[in-house]
Amino acid sequence: MSEASHSLPAMIEASHGTGGKMTHDLVERVFVPAFRNPRLEELGDQAVFEVPGGRLALTTDGYVVKPVRFPGGSIGDLAVNGTVNDLLMGGATPLYLSAAFILAEGLHVRLLQELVQDMAAAARRAGVEIVTGDTKVVDGRPDDAMFITTTGVGLVPPGIDWSPRRIRRGDRILLSGTAGDHGASVMAARFGIELETDIPSDTCALRDAVLRVRDIPGIRCMRDPTRGGVATTLAELSEQSGLSLTAEEIAIPMREDVRALCDVLGLDPLYVANEGKLIAVVAPETADEVLRGLQAVPETSGAAIIGEVTDDRPGYAGLRTALGALRPLDLLPVEQLPRIC
């Protein structure tokens, strides 16, 4: 127990990363109360848990988004939802997360607390526990705040084997909702562009949606389109399956204000990031059933069938435009930047 209650310092200092008293203080007063679970509270170097026999899924991701808070969420939300979704995309039930924090010296502790609270709330909604973690402190530049790496583990039930290898010609492509929301909401605040929008990031965990449809036969694979947008995921799946995922432009759900923002900045919304959407490739016989299942869950109520798998241009994705022409959807070599021309 600490002596007379001293308050937390206002800002993160180098000593918070040394593993000494200040680190322990920070962990016990910021991270543990937020994440609160018995394994974490043991504060061992590792968390130990039983797994029933079967296959484990393991995934990891680093989160470096700037600004750390944006309409609809924060880096805390992304760090949980992104990793949970990566597990779900393999058909795994998400179980536990670890979280490694790299904090910039000078970060306001109050901001850290808010972001950690965001993570805790996201974890509760996603049905996972954050059971172990680490904290380091680095010299920071003024607009750096924190980087988070989360690693997640989940359990894949027998009989689930989702992979691009399983995609077949004639399969349907499903998208769980509007494209480009997250990237649009962040872009409006980046580069000092100062566009006012009501576009919220779509960050969310897709647990309910995936678990609801997981047992429907005919699901070949799922993938969540994050950075690089829907087009990049279609291009990747085409490359990895050796087939052509072809989307219909008019079938892709999109918010009007996202489209408008992309028009203003000269961005292609199909290449703009998402954080709470999934693409599912499903055999034609069960595509409608999977669609209805997704539509019954709030996070994926806007799901639609956006296209079909062909073998016209093996390895390359395509878009049938509103005019009826077919244009390639290639991997973008570089990040999209706003343009005027």
Place this chain on the structure above:
Amino acid sequence: MCLAVPGKVLEVGEDLIASVDIGGVRRRVSLDLVPEVVAGDYVLVHVGFALQRIDEAEAVRTTRLLAEMFAQDDVPPPGGPSTP
């Protein structure tokens, strides 16, 4: 040189800076180049400037001229016999 989008002027503030709504996205836009624009007008927005007022009457006129062209060239209306 080319990216300009239509937006609706919501209000004109000080120093010829207006608030413009473009499909649900809003930004401050300079009216320096079209100072006669008023709230309610539609303008073409390019790099944070209104370049020109969009002339609704002309837009309507173009639609009519096009319809006449279709009639002259005997082009079926949408939903008619499908084109290959």
Place this chain on the structure above:
Amino acid sequence: MKFVDEYRDPAQAQRLLAAIRRRSAGPMRIMEICGGHTHAIYKSGLDQLLPEGITFLHGPGCPVCVTPALRIDQAIALAEGPGRIVATYGDMLRVPGARGSLRQAQARGADVRIVYSSLDAVDLAARFKDREVVFFGVGFETTAPANGMSILRAARLGLENFSVLGNHVLVPPVLRFLLDAPGTEIDAFIGPGHVGTVVGSQDYAFLPRDYGRPVVIAGFEPNDLLEAVLMLVRQQAEGRCALEVQYRRAVREEGSPVAREVMRQVFEVVDQEWRGIGRIPASGLGIRQEYAAYDALRRYAGELPEESPADVGEYVCGAVVQGAKSPLSCPAFGVGCTPEHPFGPGMVSSEGACAALYHYRRTSPGKEAQP
């Protein structure tokens, strides 16, 4: 979105295509001048749906593509000066000069910032009085008034730490240059819609009058372009050769008088280097002497390079930019020069003919795209 959705309506597009097919009387090589039109054509795929004889040549209306490498080198030199901020449109960030791009200079520590508007650069200067802010502004007549306005606003605010490194070019002179060259095979033009908004339609009357080529000034949505093609096809069928305006909702005959006045006040016509083409007389805009304090070329003359090794020998880039050659004829296309490692602006700019063709060709193996 009003004034947008109507011009994207697929049913209307089908009618326009049907009308074009009915009236098309023979082959027509159409040059679309503006990079934004090139982009719109590829994005909608409308070139695939036109009758086979109607082909597009991509013209030089890409201000990014025609900015000499020297300007990039100069922008980098300025950015590397102590306490400087170079603000620019996103398009310019990855264009290669002799010493790489502004993005690479940024990675090395130079303070380079993207702005959406030239006025944001003025705001930076007002906010950071102890820094020297240079706005690297490029453009055709569409953007020149906006860029020029930044100088007028800075002058009104009495800012002493703001200047413009400009590269402003004019459309009519480069078109004359193209058409005066022997062997140019262009039958008709789609005129630049947003340039037309500023300068007015009469700037393009010389095309039918002096060169016997019809021109239709078009908007940027797919149906605008299809309508413009229909108008050209009808002219061809009826034996007419005229200037017409499709983009009537935005282009007046006299353009925008205030914008033209700003251009006249801040700039004067000068000879201009075009990347990959060379010097074209009276084809650019320089900042007038009375605004010399805001002209980065004069203000920082002592520290700026005066020529660039990257401006020599890019003959194929130039020919492509002029629409005279296909990127397919360039030995570096897709080999040394790719969007990941662009040799010249045609590959960096998303609307450049090279980048567009590269993506199309790469993903349609065995289907040679029309040059």
